[in-house]
Amino acid sequence: MKIRIIFTILFSLALLWLGGYFWFLNELSVNYPNIEQKTDAIVVLTGGPNRLKVAVQLLEDDYGEKLYISGVDEKVTRDELLNLLGSSKELADCCIESGNQATDTLGNAIETMAWVTKNKIKSLRVVTSLAHMPRAMVEFKRFMPEIIFIEHPVGILQLKNMSYFRLSQEYSKYIISLFRARILDKIYSDIP
Secondary structure (H helix, E strand, O other), rough: OOHHHHHHHHEEEEHHHHHHHHHHHHHHHOOOOOOOOOOOOOEEEEEOOHHHHHHHHHHHHOOOOOEEOOOOOOOHHHHHHHHOOOOOOHHHHHHEEEEOOOOHHHHHHHHHHHHHHHOOEEEEEEEEEOOOHHHHHHHHHHHHOOOEEEEEOOOOOHHHHHHHHHHHHHHHHHHHHHHHHHOOOHHHHOOO
């Protein structure tokens, strides 16, 4: 009898995870960049192809007044980073800053929060990969609930090129971020 109950619970959890995974894929398929609204600043999370290029182009096109690059490897010098970006020296000097403390999405949110506070930013365009965007937004909204965020995902969901395994890993990380943001933060806030 106990084995049957355990099997039923595990099977129900697997169905719940699978249903959520299909919802996640559907959400990714309809997530397009908002190119109408400008923000005070742009933040790009390092780690994927084309993110930096897209972020610099947004800055050059006046979608934000400043660009913050979160999660730069500490071995990369500012000159190397600016050379990689290919932006003008004037733009780089006035408007591009970076941080090298973040090593994961949670770290990106904390590092960006410090920069946002220091610069009195009220609205922020977040540039990261399409699959990473939901998890990034959970963490950013968790640490900066008063900020207005505009999502700017890089890439589109193409069924023929999709890595379902990689997307399932990202979905599982997204669930963990949601759990941490909704459940654990609530528990810790109730502790006197």
